[in-house]
Amino acid sequence: MRIVFMGTPEFAVPSLRLLIEQGYDVVAAVSQPDRPKGRKRVLTPPPLKEAALALGLPVLQPERMRSPEAVAAIAELQPDLIVTAAYGQILPKALLDIPPLGCINVHGSLLPRYRGGAPIQRSIINGETVTGVTIMYMAEGLDTGDMISKVEVPITDEDTSGTLFEKLSAAGAELLGRTLPALIAGELKAEPQDNELATYAPNLTREDERIDWSKPARSIYNQVRGLSPMAGAFTYLNGEVFKVWACAKPNGEAGNGSAAPGTVVAASTSGIDVQTGAGLLRLLEVQPAGKRVMTIADWLPGARLSSGAVFGGDEA
Numbered sequence: 500m501r502i503v504f505m506g507t508p509e510f511a512v513p514s515l516r517l518l519i520e521q522g523y524d525v526v527a528a529v530s531q532p533d534r535p536k537g538r539k540r541v542l543t544p545p546p547l548k549e550a551a552l553a554l555g556l557p558v559l560q561p562e563r564m565r566s567p568e569a570v571a572a573i574a575e576l577q578p579d580l581i582v583t584a585a586y587g588q589i590l591p592k593a594l595l596d597i598p599p600l601g602c603i604n605v606h607g608s609l610l611p612r613y614r615g616g617a618p619i620q621r622s623i624i625n626g627e628t629v630t631g632v633t634i635m636y637m638a639e640g641l642d643t644g645d646m647i648s649k650v651e652v653p654i655t656d657e658d659t660s661g662t663l664f665e666k667l668s669a670a671g672a673e674l675l676g677r678t679l680p681a682l683i684a685g686e687l688k689a690e691p692q693d694n695e696l697a698t699y700a701p702n703l704t705r706e707d708e709r710i711d712w713s714k715p716a717r718s719i720y721n722q723v724r725g726l727s728p729m730a731g732a733f734t735y736l737n738g739e740v741f742k743v744w745a746c747a748k749p750n751g752e753a754g755n756g757s758a759a760p761g762t763v764v765a766a767s768t769s770g771i772d773v774q775t776g777a778g779l780l781r782l783l784e785v786q787p788a789g790k791r792v793m794t795i796a797d798w799l800p801g802a803r804l805s806s807g808a809v810f811g812g813d814e815a
Contacts, residue, residue, distance in 0.1 A: 500523065500524060500579045500580065500600075500683065501524050501526045501576065501577060501578050501579050501580075502518060502523050502524060502525045502526065502578060502579065502580050502581070502582055503525070503526060503527050503528075503529060503573060503576055503578040503580075503581045503582075503598075504518060504525050504527075504528050504529070504551075504581075504582050504583075504584075505528070505529040505530070505581060505582070505583040505584075505586040505590075506528070506529075506530065506547040506583060506584040506585055506586050507530050507531040507545045507546075507547050507585055507586055507587045508545065508546055508547065508585050508587075508664075509546040509547075509664065509668065510584060510585045510607065510664055510667070510668040510671070511546075511547045511583075511584035511585050511586070511605075511668070512546055512547060512550045512668070513668045513669055513671070513672035514582065514584045514605050514668070514671055514672045514675050515528065515547065515550055515551065515554070515584075516550065516554070516672070517672040517673075517675060517676050518582070518675075519554055521676060521679075523679070525556060526557075526576050526578065527556060527557045527558070527559055527576055528547060528548070528551035528556045528557070528558050528559070529558070529559045529560070529561070529564075529573070529586070530544075530545050530547045530548040530551070530558060530559075530560055530586075531545055531560065531586070531587050531588075532560045532561075532562055533545070533548070533560070548560065559572055559573075563588075564586075564588045564590055564591065564594065565588075565591045567593075569594075570591065570593045570594050570597075573594055573597060574597050578597065578598045579598055579599055579600050580598050580599075580600040580601065580602075580603070580683075581594075581597070581598050581601075581602040581603070581637075582602075582603055582604075582605070582675070583602065583603070583604045583605070583637065584604065584605040584668075584671060585605075585607070587616070589639070589641065590602060590637060591639075592639050595637055595638070595639070600682070600683065601636050601637070602636065602637040603634055603635065603636055603637065603647065603682070604634070604635055604636075604637050604642070604644070605632060605634055605671040605672075605674070605675055606618070606632065606633045606634070606635060606642055607619045607630070607632060607664075607667045607668075607671065608622065608630055608631065608632075608633065608700065609629075609630060609631040609632075609633060609649060609651065610633040610635060610642060610646055610649075610692055611642075611692040611693055611694065611696050611697040611698070612696065612697070612698045613630070613698055613699070613700040614641050614642035614643070614697055614698070614699050614700065615641060615642065615699045615700040615701050615702070616700065616701065616702040617700045617701065617702050617703050618630070618700040619660050619663050619664055619667060620660045620700075620703060620725045620726065620729070621700040621703075621725065622654065622663070622700070622725075623654060623658060623659070623660055623663060623721055623724050623725035624707075624721050624722050624724075624725035624726070625721070626717070626718070626721050627654055628653065628654050629651055629652070629653055629654060630651075630652055630654055630663070630667070631649055631650050631651040631652045631667075631670070632649065632650050632652070632667055632670050632671040632674050633646055633647075633648070633649050634646075634647045634648045634649075634671075634674055634675060634678050635647055635689075635692075636689055641699075643692060643694070644692075645689035645690060645691050645692070646689060646690045646691075646692060647678055647682065647687055647689050647690075648674055648677070648678045648687070649674075650670050650673075650674045652666050652667055652670050656748050657748075658724065659724045659725070659727040659728065660724070660725050660726065660727060660728075660729060661727060661728045661729070703726070703730060707726075708726055708730050708731065708732055708733055709732075709733060709734070710722065710723075710732050710733065710734040710743065710810070710811075712734070712760035712761035712773065712774070712775055712776065712810060712811050713760045713775070713776040714775060714776050714777075715775060715776055715777035715778060716749035716775040716777060716778035716779060716780040717749050717777075717778070719732075719746070719775055719780055720746050720748060720749055720780060723743050723744070723745065723746050724746075727744050727745065728744070731743070731744055731786065732744075734761070734810045734811055735810065735811060735812050735813060736787070736808070736810055738812070738813075739787070739788040740788050741785065741786070741787055741788065741810065742785065742786040742792075743782055743784075743785055743786075744784040744785065744786060744792055745782075745783040745784035746780055746781060746782055746783055747770060747780075747781040747783055749778050749779065749780055749781075750779075751778060752778060752779045753778060753779070754772065754774045754775075754778060754779035755774055758774040758807075759774065759809065760774055760775055760776050760811070761773060761774065761775075761809045761810040761811035762774045762807060762808070762809050762810075763804060763806075763807065763808045763809070763810070764779060766795075766799060766804055767795075767799075768795060768796040768799055768800075769795070769796070770782060770783050770795050771785075771795055771799070771804070773810060782795060783795060785798055787802075
């Protein structure tokens, strides 16, 4: 049986490796094109491409999967099944119709909740305590296909999007390994999604990354965890962007009731306590404009943080 695997970020790599380890005939990997990365904008291959090349697989990187040329290239491979995991583009019907066994997707949520491109980050930002992986048949809509199998994964208070990506990518690969034999044998019955229960997880925007200090401490804590270690949550200090990468779990301390949200209530090398709309939030790791990520103990001695300093506002 011939399989084409489609994916882009690190999330997809364990599923590809599992297919190879279990002896499936993966005839090619398809990934997004190389993109400029970092301050120097160095053209960098996606993690799935690097993994596929290391496994000796041919790699296709069409700019637009909807183009007739891209669809034709996949058709020439004559796949019996297409497996995707965080590929990053909606596949056209012409492509979905190619493999006799269909196209299946390893999606990082318990569908129909969190359809879309950022289910892992938004599940943490929204304070969820449980998420999971769903393997589904792909359809023309956004994550609307019939569900084949699921596995739940707990979200702890210490999880960031980075740790949850790792948990879900491993769980997705394991679920894929358990699902494929029955799928190939025609022994599985897919379950349609209840669209009335659907929620959405669109890709993150710059505004999603901005800290609103009028929100409760717990909400901001979840936001910071959900944006780490990728984009990072940000605020402003003295008119410059100031990123927050890690905070202590709020303990319910109310703080200074007369202080405006965003006001520094206390500062020491163990953390900076900031007043929020409900409770104090202690900052542990930060990144001032133009600097590296550092602990408060490293940053504070040279920061000259004045008493009563206020985070927030806009860029100068």
